[in-house]
Amino acid sequence: MDSHVKMTRSILWKLDTHVLPPLAVLWLANFIDRSNIGNARIDGLERDTKLVGDQYNIILAVFYVTYIAVEMPSNMLLKKMKPNRWIPFLVMMWGIVTTLTSLVQDYKGVLAIRIFLGFTEGGILPGMVLYLSTLYKRHELQLRVGIFYASASLSGAFGGLLATAISKMTGIAGLDGWRWIFILEGIATVIAGGISIFILPESLENAHFLTEEERIFAVRRFHMDDKTLGSTGNPEAPTPNSEKKSTAEVRLELIDLTRSLQGAPEEKFEWYEVVRGFKDIQTWLTGFAYFGLLVSLYSYSLFLPTIVSGLGYSGSQAQLHTVPPYIPAAFLTVLVAFLSDKLRWRGPFVLICLPIAIVGYILAIVAKTNNIRYLAVFLMAAGVYPAGPCILSILPNNSAGHYKKATTTGLQLAIANSGGFLATFAYTPDQAPRYVKGHAISLAFVSLSWILIACNVAYCSWENKQRALGRRQDNITKHSALVESGKSNAPIGDRHPDFRFTI
Structure with missing residues (x-):
């Protein structure tokens, strides 16, 4: 397998x-x-x-x-x-x-x-x-x-x-x-x-029952579930060579991965x-x-x-x-x-x-x-x-x-x-x-x-049909304008034109 x-x-x-x-x-x-x-x-x-x-x-x-x-x-x-x-x-x-x-x-x-x-x-x-x-x-x-x-x-x-x-x-x-x-x-x-x-x-990130490698993988697959959160790549790709790293190195990788996938800094209220x-x-x-x-x-x-x-x-x-x-x-x-x-x-x-x-x-x-x-x-x-x-x-x-x-x-x-x-x-x-x-x-x-x-x-x-036809592309521009004006620093999330609703 x-x-x-x-x-x-x-x-x-x-x-x-x-x-x-x-x-x-x-x-x-x-x-x-x-x-x-x-x-x-x-x-x-x-x-x-x-x-x-x-x-x-x-x-x-x-x-x-x-x-x-x-x-x-x-x-x-x-x-x-x-x-x-x-x-x-x-x-x-x-x-x-x-x-x-x-x-x-x-x-x-x-x-x-x-x-x-x-x-x-x-x-x-x-x-x-x-x-x-x-x-x-x-x-x-x-x-x-x-x-x-x-x-x-x-x-x-x-x-x-x-x-x-x-x-x-x-x-x-x-x-x-x-x-x-x-x-x-x-x-x-x-x-x-x-x-x-x-x-x-x-x-x-803090699940005590997961190994360090599993935590990295779990964070990766969760945040890759939706590429509109700012991530790219294969959501199910295993962490390369993680078995060759020390515990301290794995923990640092977990911290860095979490921050990069979430789009650090952490979302604030x-x-x-x-x-x-x-x-x-x-x-x-x-x-x-x-x-x-x-x-x-x-x-x-x-x-x-x-x-x-x-x-x-x-x-x-x-x-x-x-x-x-x-x-x-x-x-x-x-x-x-x-x-x-x-x-x-x-x-x-x-x-x-x-x-x-x-x-x-x-x-x-x-x-x-x-x-x-x-x-x-x-x-x-x-x-x-x-x-x-x-x-x-x-x-x-x-x-x-x-x-x-x-x-x-x-x-x-x-x-x-x-x-x-x-x-x-x-x-x-x-x-x-x-x-x-x-x-x-x-x-x-x-x-x-x-x-x-x-x-x-x-x-x-x-x-979903409107998004598939490309009629929500301006959502990216609107979100960028909000961030630049200081009105919001939240991720684009479900507004992204590639985001699909579950019916």
């Missing part, structure tokens, strides 16, 4: 085994923490804290107020604070807040704790996506996002099983089972965050790049598409125990029946992510997956029996969960320049997570047991997502 192919496989294997498992565990913990309130609700939280009317929906909604507020600022801090420290820090903070949820006694207490939970959790997903985009090439990204995202669907299954087991601890230390759900899951989250600090690398991120049409098309998707995904994870209870199950039986729908969703999430990277498609797979969810919601609305309604929740998850990583991978693929990418990914999720407000009010008690209105709301927003992604695919295809 050619030496550079061996080197590439070795690097990817080491990245995958050192980065993906801790991120998957942290994201699993994130979704368990986000959905455990649904499990706690049917186990007595609503009764013991004396929630009435739509108070439960309100405490779900306030979480998203603070969650949305911190997404973009957190992404801007990621580089300065170092991602392998900042992400685990946020995880440990939300684990502490989750544990403290066990102390709440009334509506005001639950409301306050959910506000603080939003502050600690808001930076996690945008930070993870941005972090992965600094380690993997553009068309290696979605499979990795899909792997840790699949843990979100598994969290529904695992969370239901875990909640069923923990709820049986009622009476231990004089506490109700639902309080133990928050205590044990919160402590586990703190431990997971603490361990990940010692595993996650700061960057390719500037508001021009933030504005450029705000003005990118893809940010808004994919942001509102993901908004529609999250109305479905969040309402599904938050209210599936409630929906299943409406099918005639209760207590531990209801908890256990929330598990099976997530299994095929997790499998399809990874499969679609693999095919998406292989074919270098993002939007087209969203257009394929979402109709499955659309059929599920229609079936839930018109079904006459509980068996058919239960089948419908399988289709909902199978359509929505695989589409998520596809949308999340579009902007990291189509934005170049760190702060432009930080802005677009952070803003996309700030827009999208506003869907949490609608999701928390989609399924209200007065709709029981069929929840037709809630299903209709989710159906409408999933359909909207399909339309917006279709528009984004059309835009990217059109723009």
